[in-house]
Amino acid sequence: MATYLRGRHLTVRVGSNLSSERIIEAGVVQGSKIGPILFNIYINDIPSPRNCQTQLCLFADDTAIMSTGGIRHKYKELKYLILDWAPDVIAIQETHLRPSDNLKIPNYTSYRTDRLTHKGCGTAILIKNSIPHHPTPISSTSFENTAISIDLPNGLHITLASIYRPPHGKINTSELQRVLNQTTKSIVVGDFNAKHPSWSTGRSNSNGAIIHNFIASNNLILIAPLEPTHFPINAASSSTLDFGIMCNIASGTATSLNELSSDHNPVLFEIDININLLATPKTIKTTNWSVVSAIIKNSIPGNPFLETTQHVHDAISKFTA
Numbered sequence: 001m002a003t004y005l006r007g008r009h010l011t012v013r014v015g016s017n018l019s020s021e022r023i024i025e026a027g028v029v030q031g032s033k034i035g036p037i038l039f040n041i042y043i044n045d046i047p048s049p050r051n052c053q054t055q056l057c058l059f060a061d062d063t064a065i066m067s068t069g070g071i072r073h074k075y076k077e078l079k080y081l082i083l084d085w086a087p088d089v090i091a092i093q094e095t096h097l098r099p100s101d102n103l104k105i106p107n108y109t110s111y112r113t114d115r116l117t118h119k120g121c122g123t124a125i126l127i128k129n130s131i132p133h134h135p136t137p138i139s140s141t142s143f144e145n146t147a148i149s150i151d152l153p154n155g156l157h158i159t160l161a162s163i164y165r166p167p168h169g170k171i172n173t174s175e176l177q178r179v180l181n182q183t184t185k186s187i188v189v190g191d192f193n194a195k196h197p198s199w200s201t202g203r204s205n206s207n208g209a210i211i212h213n214f215i216a217s218n219n220l221i222l223i224a225p226l227e228p229t230h231f232p233i234n235a236a237s238s239s240t241l242d243f244g245i246m247c248n249i250a251s252g253t254a255t256s257l258n259e260l261s262s263d264h265n266p267v268l269f270e271i272d273i274n275i276n277l278l279a280t281p282k283t284i285k286t287t288n289w290s291v292v293s294a295i296i297k298n299s300i301p302g303n304p305f306l307e308t309t310q311h312v313h314d315a316i317s318k319f320t321a
Contacts, residue, residue: 004034071095071103071124077260079105085268088128091162093144093191093242094264095122111135113146123162123190138179142172145190149183150273157183158273163190171207173214180220180247189244189269199224200240211245221246227256229265242267249273 005028009021028035071078071092082090082105090105095112097103103110108126115121123146127133132151136159147161159182165171171192180186196208199222215222224243231238242264246252252271259266306312 005038072097072101074260074262081259081266082108082126087268088131089160090126091146091160091189092124092126093121093162093164095124097122097124109133111146111148113137113144115144121164121166123164125160125162136182138182140172140175140179142169142175143192145179145188147179147182152273156185159183159186161186161188161190163188163192165190165192165194165207167193171210173210176211176214176245177218180245185249185273186247187244187249187269187271189242189267191242191264193241195239195241198222199243201228202237202239215245221250221252223252223254223269223271225254225256225267227265229256229267231263231265233263244269244271246271 008024012019028038112124136149143165150158194207196212228238229242255268256265
């Protein structure tokens with residue numbers, strides 16, 4: 001191994017000019033069979049960060065640093081995001097803020113619900129100073145929330161809540177209903193840690209089924225991006241955990257933005273609160289692919305019966321004959 005690495009030289013060619021030889025003091029020979037193995041041995045002793053909320057992602061010769069440790073580590077990114085998009089309201093989950101931490105953005109008023117029992121999580125809302133509003137604290141035990149009421153010119157109000165539901169345990173829909181019932185119109189957005197085929201790819205979970213049934217049975221509107229919002233660092237699959245639920249508001253869109261160095265994408269909600277039509281009764285439906293497969297199998301003329309390997313061979317012989 002020593003003789004393979006030592007005594008190697010390099011030269012640089014620019015046009016027809018060739019530099020003098022220089023000794024290679026670091027690295028491995030590019031294009032060799034053993035080069036990638038030696039390179040992996042060389043880089044994989046990169047120490048893990050002491051902060052458990054920061055992780056290194058290695059792929060070939062690229063190293064990415066991912067931080068999932070709350071808004072304090074992404075404060076500058078958040079400020080640039082707000083400057084670019086100028087949203088009226090910002091809802092934040094998993095803030096990881098301590099009571100002594102500041103969350104100040106020029107021209108915005110901030111409201112927070114910090115987790116005081118132990119480290120992590122927390123929710124917050126930032127709203128433009130020019131929008132009339134007032135805070136409306138709402139107690140809950142199955143999720144964390146920060147809520148405000150937006151004061152409309154006609155004397156009506158809209159409740160807006162930022163919600164975080166931890167991944168373990170079940171969400172209490174009666175608490176969610178209490179948030180939605182604060183005013184005639186209401187919007188709750190956040191990280192529900194709920195997966196269901198109606199809004200997310202991959203496996204569903206129990207909270208996904210609970211929220212799906214809650215929306216369908218209470219004449220509510222789901223507003224979720226078509227693109228995934230959660231990209232786990234230690235898993236290959238992505239999902240949509242961040243979405244919104246609207247009560248008595250019928251118009252809105254959601255878009256997953258690839259804007260922050262986080263395992264969650266920020267979601268841009270564009271909602272027309274001036275549409276006074278009540279949401280029409282709506283049932284969220286999903287496709288039963290087993291039934292579709294059976295219908296196709298039994299109804300298409302000439303569809304071959306394929307249950308064994310021999311059936312497949314017979315069908316191919318008949319098709320190519």
